[in-house]
Amino acid sequence: MATSARKKPVKRRRNPIQSRGQATVDAIVEAAAQILARKGPTAATTNAVAARAGVSIGTLYQYFADRDALLQEIGRRHVAEMQAVLAGALGGIDGLPLPEAVERLVAAIVASHRVAPRLHQALHQSLARDHLDTIDAFEVAVEAMVSRALAGRDELDLPAPELTATVLVRGLGGLIRTTLRREPERLDDPALARAMRAMILGTLGESRRDA
Amino acid sequence: MATSARKKPVKRRRNPIQSRGQATVDAIVEAAAQILARKGPTAATTNAVAARAGVSIGTLYQYFADRDALLQEIGRRHVAEMQAVLAGALGGIDGLPLPEAVERLVAAIVASHRVAPRLHQALHQSLARDHLDTIDAFEVAVEAMVSRALAGRDELDLPAPELTATVLVRGLGGLIRTTLRREPERLDDPALARAMRAMILGTLGESRRDA
DNA sequence: GGAGAAGATGAGCCTTTGCTCAGATCCTCG
DNA sequence: CGAGGATCTGAGCAAAGGCTCATCTTCTCC
Structure with a gap:
């Protein structure tokens, strides 16, 4: 019961305007996917993802409201x-x-x-x-x-x-x-x-x- | 690469001798299974399991070396x-x-x-x-x-x-x-x-x- | 009865991790 | 050039959760 899918409307904090921003988003997603694939879900911490993507943790949260939004993406x-x-x-x-x-x-x-x-x-x-x-x-x-x-x-x-x-x-x-x-x-x-x-x-x- | 299954030999800390101990172990496993089934893996914290089983967290760790051992059981x-x-x-x-x-x-x-x-x-x-x-x-x-x-x-x-x-x-x-x-x-x-x-x-x- | 083992307790230490915020830096465009 | 928005930074807060340990209670068995 209660498989009610509460909709989480993508929860992106800011959409990249400049190409620099887009590149950053891609790098983050790419890094997260890699860690996920190689070391599994538990290893894919937000800090680890940011580190691998070569951006600061703050940047990550500029584009994704929370870890979950990143996984969904x-x-x-x-x-x-x-x-x-x-x-x-x-x-x-x-x-x-x-x-x-x-x-x-x-x-x-x-x-x-x-x-x-x-x-x-x-x-x-x-x-x-x-x-x-x-x-x-x-x-x-x-x-x-x-x-x-x-x-x-x-x-x-x-x-x-x-x-x-x-x-x-x-x-x-x-x-x-x-x-x-x-x-x-x-x-x-x-x-x-x-x-x-x-x-x-x-x-x-x-x-x-x-x- | 490195899917080497390092063996974790069940890692039980103490095997129950008295029937009281066996009952406790059963209660713990039962409680954990229930939480796992109803609320998913993330909800099955060791503290929550102990609480539901009606035993203290210390008791849980008397029988299981760590959370993982419990899941395996x-x-x-x-x-x-x-x-x-x-x-x-x-x-x-x-x-x-x-x-x-x-x-x-x-x-x-x-x-x-x-x-x-x-x-x-x-x-x-x-x-x-x-x-x-x-x-x-x-x-x-x-x-x-x-x-x-x-x-x-x-x-x-x-x-x-x-x-x-x-x-x-x-x-x-x-x-x-x-x-x-x-x-x-x-x-x-x-x-x-x-x-x-x-x-x-x-x-x-x-x-x-x-x- | 009582010694000692088995069992139970739970406050709290310690680590991990998601995430914030106050500000610095970079870009664009008039 | 320079204002203002876009982007980035990272120290560190707060919460969560795994787990320890010093101590107490219950059981067994002679």
Whole structure:
């Protein structure tokens, strides 16, 4: 109960006007992301971030109302990056025959998770329950996208494309996240990619109306 | 790099001898688990835990070397509980025909995650990277178990049962964890269970040697 | 009964960390 | 040039939280 997402309207104290300010903000976010990725959430203290960014702690608080706002900004940027990679790799997939489309999808989803694996993990850890909104929104969008793509293929004849999309997206996401944490190198294993394709194709086949 | 798991040998300061001590330890662990589940990792301070357990902070440190040791103990107990539920629900599954076996598996895996969903989430968040060993060990065990079960069914004719098991277990786990966080009530949805069965059966079919 | 171990207490030390503020410095533009 | 806004500085405040230790109470067992 009470998962009421009280909106925290970005809480930026001052928006950079001069290019100098923009550069500073970028440096801060970059530094924070690095620390987060390399040493985990607890190491990403505001003082440490400021130090690594090469600015004073005061400067950091000139642009971010509090530590949380900084973390949220990192989340936002990371999601945007993943989204870009996904969108790029998925362009024109609708026209492709199913097997190729699936192959592309797998490649795309893997690629999107490879953008910044450690950071990805760290964000899932450090973003408090109330602040996973950004990530959640992204996942919802991906599910919707896949759902639409599935519904568009009459050949599949799915009785509930949304449900199938949900299962596939969350399942694949979880699989990749777990693998990333435990055996990161394995993400490059062609056998794993093959298995993922089998999972998708099999799920689609078994979910057909007549199955 | 340096994911070297430095072993922290349980670091219990004193093992309870008298039953009074055992009760105290239980109360502490119980209190900590509750706070963790209800208010998240940050709320589970040692002082708060001691207060809720109805013991003094000194008593807590009589049994646990540090906060981390306490968290690890909670993880250990939680995993044991999940394992018990899983094992119980999966007994004699080998003899069953495939569809029923899959149905049982889905039910079992869902049930095991329903043991203490909030705590489950909190543990995944709060256990530092170096201390996920307990959870990881459990997941590895489950994968091995499923792998064995799959290999035992000649009908399936899987070229790589371990790989299929890995994909299935991690995929299902991720799916359930995500759903648990975003739409917990949906775990009871029969449609979701059906979709999960479709995913499993489909993946198995598509992974067959001749597929 | 009583010695000694087990168990319990809680004030408070000490470190960490988020964050403020009073001012210095840099830029832009008329 | 110089006024005024933008930017930056960093010592240090205040709160939070992990943890210690000197001391007291309860239990066990001969």
